[in-house]
Amino acid sequence: MSKALAAQGSPHSYRYLNRLLGRVGSFGISAVAGFALTLASFWESLNSARLGAVIIVLFLLHLLRYPRFRFDREAALYATLVVYMLISLLWTDNVRLAMNTLVPAVAFVSILFLFSALATYHNLHSVLAGVLCGVILGSSIYSKISRFPFAYPVDFSYNAIAGMYLFGLFIALLFGCYRRSKLLLFVALLFFMLVLATTSIKFNLGIALGGISAGVIYFKHFLKSLGRNVFPLMVFGGALIFAVASSGELRRSVESGIDRALLGIQVLQARENVPGYSAFGSRARWQRDGLEGWVENPLFGHGVEAFRDRYGITSHSTPIDLLYNSGLIGFFLFYAILVSLMWRLFQWSRRETEDGIHALIFGTAACYLFISLSAPLHYSAFFAAFIAMSAAVLNRRVAVPDANARADSGTVNE
Numbered sequence: 001m002s003k004a005l006a007a008q009g010s011p012h013s014y015r016y017l018n019r020l021l022g023r024v025g026s027f028g029i030s031a032v033a034g035f036a037l038t039l040a041s042f043w044e045s046l047n048s049a050r051l052g053a054v055i056i057v058l059f060l061l062h063l064l065r066y067p068r069f070r071f072d073r074e075a076a077l078y079a080t081l082v083v084y085m086l087i088s089l090l091w092t093d094n095v096r097l098a099m100n101t102l103v104p105a106v107a108f109v110s111i112l113f114l115f116s117a118l119a120t121y122h123n124l125h126s127v128l129a130g131v132l133c134g135v136i137l138g139s140s141i142y143s144k145i146s147r148f149p150f151a152y153p154v155d156f157s158y159n160a161i162a163g164m165y166l167f168g169l170f171i172a173l174l175f176g177c178y179r180r181s182k183l184l185l186f187v188a189l190l191f192f193m194l195v196l197a198t199t200s201i202k203f204n205l206g207i208a209l210g211g212i213s214a215g216v217i218y219f220k221h222f223l224k225s226l227g228r229n230v231f232p233l234m235v236f237g238g239a240l241i242f243a244v245a246s247s248g249e250l251r252r253s254v255e256s257g258i259d260r261a262l263l264g265i266q267v268l269q270a271r272e273n274v275p276g277y278s279a280f281g282s283r284a285r286w287q288r289d290g291l292e293g294w295v296e297n298p299l300f301g302h303g304v305e306a307f308r309d310r311y312g313i314t315s316h317s318t319p320i321d322l323l324y325n326s327g328l329i330g331f332f333l334f335y336a337i338l339v340s341l342m343w344r345l346f347q348w349s350r351r352e353t354e355d356g357i358h359a360l361i362f363g364t365a366a367c368y369l370f371i372s373l374s375a376p377l378h379y380s381a382f383f384a385a386f387i388a389m390s391a392a393v394l395n396r397r398v399a400v401p402d403a404n405a406r407a408d409s410g411t412v413n414e
Helices: 001-041 050-067 073-091 097-119 124-146 159-179 181-199 201-217 219-246 247-271 280-296 306-311 317-348 357-372 381-399 401-408
Strands: none
Touching: 001 050, 001 097, 001 159, 050 097, 073 097, 073 306, 073 317, 073 381, 097 124, 097 306, 097 317, 097 381, 124 181, 124 401, 159 181, 159 201, 159 357, 159 381, 181 201, 201 219, 201 357, 201 401, 219 247, 280 306, 280 317, 306 317, 317 381, 357 381
């Protein structure tokens, strides 16, 4: 009798063990991916070429587990953009300089494929937990090395570090939409405070505008979410305020971030240089030069990195760089990615949902759209990961696959 029960139980045990090992593997690949993206944002030795190589190795490990991958609209649009940039090398004056864009662009494609596959075929909870742990580990190493936010390093790259913390904020909130853990809410608040402490105007204003736009569009859900989390927010907010008040250096970092954000609002209102910010004139000049140059070849552009080749610097603006270098073709191919993501949100809007994922993705997309106006976003590794994971998550919701069929593959959130 015992042998019969053991024989009956063994298939279930093997299935459970296989699923457990699969989740551990998914967590490991995702953690390494999140750690690599974070490390590349501040460790110069891990350049775009090496980051792309790491991502490709992780993608091959994925294929060993699930010999499948997704080729979403977003990946197709960006891959088409990369192909067009390769074609435009025919009229690019400085091909060697063009590698500054092409190498990160190829890494961008590999990130799209990896993160889309992870969020589609693996257990989503394991993937989100892995990516978040990887980002937390990388951020902790950066804080250990630089002492930020308790001190500002020499030649502090606040935009790159703000991008790292913004991605951590997004992943923590996305994971929280599934788990609704107060700990994840605390982690998200911590990442938000770190973004604020970087004093990056564009990222802080981007988060503010993204949050406001999501709150307006999804007002009903915003009120429900606020009411559900008002007490934890008060507790965590009080703890963070106490921590900031207890550390003079940390308090100065946060105050400086708030001052810089308010300064950014003044610049946007005045549309000119204001006391404490003198870069508006330079950016306005780059914008003017870029648009004037774009008119000379509006459809095809002047070639990859043509703006940098001519003026010795990027325009610090995604639309200006794309229009000048790649013309209307490159401009529409890139921003069509965000349009495609919005279309997925529209498809999902016809379904009732209470988990807030739609509001989070919409707000983050609006945040990145604003950031793109004053930063080169078209080869950002974190933006690629955001697009891939958001599209995959929304695609899973719209498609509504058979849960029983997916349970054996370990892709259902349990």
